[in-house]
Amino acid sequence: MKKLLRKVAEVTKDENFMHVIEHIEVIVSKVLSILMVVVILVAIGDLVIFIIQELFTTPYARFNTTLFKIFGLFLNVLIALEILENITAYLRKHVFQVELVIVTSLIAIARKIIILDLEKVTGIDIIGLGIAILALSISYLIIRFSNSRHFH
Template sequence: MRSVGEKFIQYLSSFFADDTYVRSIRRFEKFVSKVLSAAMLIVISVALLDLILILARDLLQEPFGFFNRTLIDIFGLFLNILIALELLENITVYLQENTVRLELVIATSLIAIARKIIIFDFSKFSHSELIALGIAIFALALSYWLIKRLNSQLRSP
């Protein structure tokens, strides 16, 4: 008869066998992805509700029919939700394909930096910071174009 220690060691060795271990990691990744997507759904719902309440409050306060916030602030709220939706799309693709699509990640990054430029406050930041954002957008746009071009070449015979 084998002792409990021997049985435990045999269990551990079978658990850490390559196939079993990799399957366990994949299951954990799927679990984490599902938790992240559920959390992202909550974040998007709360952000959308917040946006609706802000718009309603601004439109119903005097002067009626005008926004008390600047349109730039409101656009920033819209873009926050759009970025969250893109992040959710990244998670969804990961759950479906078990891979990260670089094209989606770069598109999400482009939206995030575009948001930063749209709401850029020249009184708080220097022109060099705006130039840095421009360089980042150029690099991301170039990366996006290269990836799209490479993907289209790989798909066509």
């Protein structure tokens, strides 16, 4: 029993414990990276299939509405790429890059606005999206400004 207690005390020492936690974080980040690559490849496959189907089946007059769906699918791939960039940046530096997270969020909101069906959305939804864009934009400017001051 004493050996077990000593072993537990050893593992829970700050340095050893943090080393184990960092190791687990790296493993989780690598698994997430691999899964995100799979998601990106599937999203690209969906995009290719959708474009091919729409080009050959959609009448010319309806292609504009299809275009918004295509833009949404393109932005899905971009968002997935940004998330992959967030994960790989974390693997490189072991720090979350808030600027990347904000850019990813801005892309996600832009996607939402592009695919927005104005007939089904209320005014409060549009106001909420506007406030989210404003808040993220201000956050982005603050971070860019503070980063530029640190490097000069």
